[in-house]
Amino acid sequence: MADQPLFIAKFEKALHDRSAFSCGFAPIDGFFKSSISQQIKDNLVTVWVASEDIANKSPAKGFYVLNVHSVTAAEAPQLAGRSNRPTVPAVYLNAVAVDQSCQGNGIGTALMIHAIQNAIDISELAGCAAIILDVLNDGDQNALNRRVAFYKKLGFDFIGNAEQEHRMFLSINDAKASLR
Ligand SMILES: CC(C)(COP(=O)(O)OP(=O)(O)OC[C@H]1O[C@@H](n2cnc3c(N)ncnc32)[C@H](O)[C@@H]1OP(=O)(O)O)[C@@H](O)C(=O)NCCC(=O)NCCS
Incomplete structure (x- = not known):
């Protein structure tokens, strides 16, 4: 497995x-x-897939999903900085998963590093302060x-909002420092 090449590319049915x-x-x-084909068509998400072949159709080994998002400054004061903006732009990681x-x-x-790099690129284009996700909680404490x-x-940490107990973030500044 470790010797197999791994390509991460935008989802394509072909x-x-x-x-x-x-x-x-x-x-x-x-x-x-x-669900993803329709959501991609509606420009709601981008989906990135890891596979071992980039030239021929091959099994998806893993994927992640991104969309733009915002959080309120009250929800994430550590991201609001010293500005008075009521909301903080962010990239939301909808899902990441790898075949069992x-x-x-x-x-x-590898998928997460790719997602973080994409979030950094997005922040250069449109301004966004963090990548945010909600950790899946299916009731299995060990898996959580x-x-x-x-x-x-x-590098992710909890936002620390009682209403979104499992919400984590990585600021774009820390992301840049960690990938440098
Ligand atoms: C979580 C997940 C994306 C990690 O991908 P991966 O390729 O297995 O991860 P890596 O090999 O890069 O890193 C290993 C770490 O991932 C986590 N991990 C691995 N398998 C896991 C599993 N079945 N459930 C939860 N976390 C897992 C652990 O932290 C592990 O470290 P450890 O071996 O020291 O415990 C993958 O296991 C998965 O798809 N799990 C099921 C779906 C899921 O939980 N998605 C996340 C929703 S928030």
Whole structure:
């Protein structure tokens, strides 16, 4: 697995086979298999897929989904800086998932680094202060802890808002520093 090439590219039906994809969490699999084409057509999200072949259709090994977003300054005072803006622009990571057959091999980390780089690029084009996500909580505390550890290793921290207990962020400034 570690020796296989890994390509991350925007989702294309002709290149990425989703039919056998399973990350172990049915709602995420369902979203990937049946909702993304329409959401892409409606310009609501971009979807980025990891696969081992960039020239021929091959199985999707993992994917992530981005859209633009904003949080209120009250929700995330650490991102509002010294401005009086009522909202803070951000990039939202809708989902990240890796097929069960290849979890634990660094694909999720590679996808996240790609997502963070995309967020940095977006911030250069339109201004955005952070990448934000909500950690999936399916009631399994051990799985939740592993997901949180995964994001913390990448520099994410909790926003600390009681109403969004599992919301984490990485500021674009810290993202730039970590990828430098
Ligand atoms: C979380 C996930 C994207 C990580 O991708 P990955 O390729 O397995 O991750 P990497 O190999 O780069 O990094 C390994 C770390 O990911 C996390 N991880 C790995 N498998 C996991 C799983 N089944 N559930 C939760 N976290 C997992 C752990 O923190 C792990 O570190 P550890 O081995 O020291 O515990 C992937 O496991 C997955 O798709 N899980 C199911 C869907 C999901 O939970 N998505 C996140 C929603 S917030």
